[in-house]
Amino acid sequence: MKLNWNVNANGKEKSRIGARGTLKVFGLLMVVLLLMSGCAASEPAEKLYVYNWGDYIDENVLDEFETEFNVEVIYDTYATNEDLYVKLKQGGTPYDIAIPSDYMIEKMIREDLVEPIDLAQISNFTAIDDRFKDLDFDPGNKFSVPYMWGTVGIIYNTAMIDEEIDSWNALWDPKYEKQILMLDSQRDSIAVALKKLGYSINTKSLEELEAAKAALIEQKPLVLAYAGDNLKDMMIGGEAAIAFCWSGDAVYMISENEDLAYVIPKEGSNLWFDNIVIPKGAQNVEMAHKFIDFLSRPEIGQKNAEYIGYSTPNKETLALLDPEISGDKTAYPDDADLANLEVLLDLGDFIEAYNRVWTEVKSAR
Amino acid sequence: MLKRLSTAPYLLWSFLLIVVPLVMVLGYSLIRTGPGGPEFSLNGFIKFTDPLYLKVLGLSVWIALQSTVLCLVIGYPLAMIMSGLKPSAQRTTMTMIVLPMWMNFLLRTYAWIPILGRNGLLNGLLATIGIPPLNLLFNEGAVLLGMVYNFLPFMVLPIFTVLIRMDRSVIEAAQDLGANRLHVFWRVTLPLSLPGVVSGVMMVFMPAVSTFVISDLLGGSQVNLVGNLIKDQFLSVYDWNFGASISVVLMALILVSMWILGKTDKNGSGVSFF
Numbered sequence: 202m203k204l205n206w207n208v209n210a211n212g213k214e215k216s217r218i219g220a221r222g223t224l225k226v227f228g229l230l231m232v233v234l235l236l237m238s239g240c241a242a243s244e245p246a247e248k249l250y251v252y253n254w255g256d257y258i259d260e261n262v263l264d265e266f267e268t269e270f271n272v273e274v275i276y277d278t279y280a281t282n283e284d285l286y287v288k289l290k291q292g293g294t295p296y297d298i299a300i301p302s303d304y305m306i307e308k309m310i311r312e313d314l315v316e317p318i319d320l321a322q323i324s325n326f327t328a329i330d331d332r333f334k335d336l337d338f339d340p341g342n343k344f345s346v347p348y349m350w351g352t353v354g355i356i357y358n359t360a361m362i363d364e365e366i367d368s369w370n371a372l373w374d375p376k377y378e379k380q381i382l383m384l385d386s387q388r389d390s391i392a393v394a395l396k397k398l399g400y401s402i403n404t405k406s407l408e409e410l411e412a413a414k415a416a417l418i419e420q421k422p423l424v425l426a427y428a429g430d431n432l433k434d435m436m437i438g439g440e441a442a443i444a445f446c447w448s449g450d451a452v453y454m455i456s457e458n459e460d461l462a463y464v465i466p467k468e469g470s471n472l473w474f475d476n477i478v479i480p481k482g483a484q485n486v487e488m489a490h491k492f493i494d495f496l497s498r499p500e501i502g503q504k505n506a507e508y509i510g511y512s513t514p515n516k517e518t519l520a521l522l523d524p525e526i527s528g529d530k531t532a533y534p535d536d537a538d539l540a541n542l543e544v545l546l547d548l549g550d551f552i553e554a555y556n557r558v559w560t561e562v563k564s565a566r
Numbered sequence: 567m568l569k570r571l572s573t574a575p576y577l578l579w580s581f582l583l584i585v586v587p588l589v590m591v592l593g594y595s596l597i598r599t600g601p602g603g604p605e606f607s608l609n610g611f612i613k614f615t616d617p618l619y620l621k622v623l624g625l626s627v628w629i630a631l632q633s634t635v636l637c638l639v640i641g642y643p644l645a646m647i648m649s650g651l652k653p654s655a656q657r658t659t660m661t662m663i664v665l666p667m668w669m670n671f672l673l674r675t676y677a678w679i680p681i682l683g684r685n686g687l688l689n690g691l692l693a694t695i696g697i698p699p700l701n702l703l704f705n706e707g708a709v710l711l712g713m714v715y716n717f718l719p720f721m722v723l724p725i726f727t728v729l730i731r732m733d734r735s736v737i738e739a740a741q742d743l744g745a746n747r748l749h750v751f752w753r754v755t756l757p758l759s760l761p762g763v764v765s766g767v768m769m770v771f772m773p774a775v776s777t778f779v780i781s782d783l784l785g786g787s788q789v790n791l792v793g794n795l796i797k798d799q800f801l802s803v804y805d806w807n808f809g810a811s812i813s814v815v816l817m818a819l820i821l822v823s824m825w826i827l828g829k830t831d832k833n834g835s836g837v838s839f840f
Contacts, residue, residue: 281802283801283804284801284802286804287800287801287802287804290804385787421788424788425701425703425704425786426703426704427786427787428787435683438683438685439684440683440684440685441684556803556805557618560618560619560790560795560798561618563787563790563794564618564619564621564622564625564795566625
């Protein structure tokens with residue numbers, strides 16, 4: 202309000218003092234503005250540091266939270282669970298909120314990297330479907346509250362591929378040489394190879410892991426690239442014909458290019474959950490609880506679910522969604538399709554073997 | 567006294583941002599996080615002798631060498647042509663070479679993706695003359711192209727600087743004594759420009775052997791270089807000790823190659839580091 206008044210005053214002055222005076226007045230005004238902006242910036246007394254996946258929230262929701270709770274949200278993003286882990290482990294920014302996936306939450310609990318959550322302060326926890334509570338990686342939801350869930354499947358371009366795809370073997374089909382994209386994310390890409398071979402995605406058998414490695418190296422000449430977030434743009438733009446991806450990204454890609462189709466392969470796949478946690482060392486645990494409760498509000502969940510396309514675990518949000526979205530089998534598959542899906546588990550020290558396998562695959566020529 | 571005071575900020579700066587990080591990298595490379603806290607270990611270096619990792623290093627050196635040679639082959643004639651221009655034209659060409667460097671390195675590299683892609687600019691042009699789309703992106707060729715494109719100015723500029731400062735009378739003397747143009751170049755210009763070539767080679771080879779961005783973006787993570795290996799150890803695998811060990815090996819490799827190059831710079835023009 203004050204700001205507007207000053208600008209108007211400047212307009213009036215201008216005509217009276219003439220051009221040379223204007224500069225002086227302008228300079229003075231800048232100083233005043235600078236001082237005022239200094240005051241304005243210090244107005245919200247509290248800060249909340251949020252660390253989230255890229256493209257994983259409707260950012261208007263953050264503005265709403267800032268206004269309602271008079272807090273400044275500092276928002277950063279990451280691309281993989283491993284990036285998040287390394288950042289939290291090395292310290293630095295004391296994040297108040299992070300949204301890791303199942304196996305990473307399990308690992309973080311084991312390594313004491315998360316603060317306990319007081320569910321009594323999360324009044325909207327009741328709105329969350331019981332199916333998504335009390336899961337193996339965090340029994341009793343002592344450390345995490347569900348945010349989104351989804352599956353991993355194959356996305357393919359029906360304009361470039363004539364057949365019906367229903368198996369991971371399609372990613373190994375020489376017909377699609379240099380039209381296949383994989384993800385540059387070790388757990389996910391190795392999981393695809395393990396599933397193709399009929400093994401568990403959490404295998405601790407070196408023999409099975411070596412078989413998966415051999416399959417990935419065999420596949421390498423057919424692969425166009427091991428992509429990151431750019432996988433979406435490449436599939437939308439028809440740069441590649443077939444890839445595997447997370448269901449929510451599939452919803453987004455299909456909305457941008459209707460030739461694309463998503464399928465959960467018959468061999469089974471990965472079912473995953475992303476939950477909100479409070480990292481150890483958070484400076485504002487109280488506000489973090491308010492933020493978690495805020496995100497769990499049905500109408501806020503609706504905004505996020507509609508914006509990012511991922512599947513909500515909140516049953517009241519689900520009821521609010523446009524039937525076209527909640528009826529979409531890509532994001533909300535039938536229970537029958539979920540039957541042979543597996544959740545990734547923390548592998549403890551055995552992850553070293555996975556690291557090595559992935560390095561070997563990427564270094565193979 | 568005043569002189570010493572005025573150098574203090576620079577010394578402090580160099581200490582904090584050069585010496586301290588180097589000591590930290592060296593420190594990390596020599597320890598391992600055991601059950602009872604950090605302990606001395608050469609594990610990282612031993613692990614690196616695995617053929618798997620040596621192959622990655624070999625590929626990096628090989629690609630960096632190729633890009634250095636390409637930069638030299640393209641850059642030297644360009645520098646010669648520029649040095650023969652009149653000063654105003656020299657300034658214009660110089661600006662044209664430096665201008666792209668005002669833009670962010672990442673963006674410049676990223677721009678090659680829509681140029682080389684399957685539905686990209688080049689394939690679009692090829693399609694108009696009836697050639698089916700080629701796989702130009704995500705292979706070693708694309709990585710090499712990215713390196714040459716990004717590092718070429720580092721080769722041209724030092725050679726150009728040496729060439730324009732060269733004493734013309736030496737060349738005239740050679741011509742007076744009956745040397746033809748090839749002879750003049752081979753016996754006079756080239757030997758005198760070697761210091762520029764040496765620093766150009768260093769300035770291209772060093773970033774080329776350690777880059778991870780170019781191989782990530784244009785190689786589609788298909789081409790795993792030692793820079794990517796180090797990055798992965800720090801950012802996704804969380805094995806800082808191994809990452810630091812590889813960094814130390816890479817630094818040693820660069821130092822040795824600089825030392826060998828410095829030996830060839832006989833007249834000690836001060837361009838090399840040893």
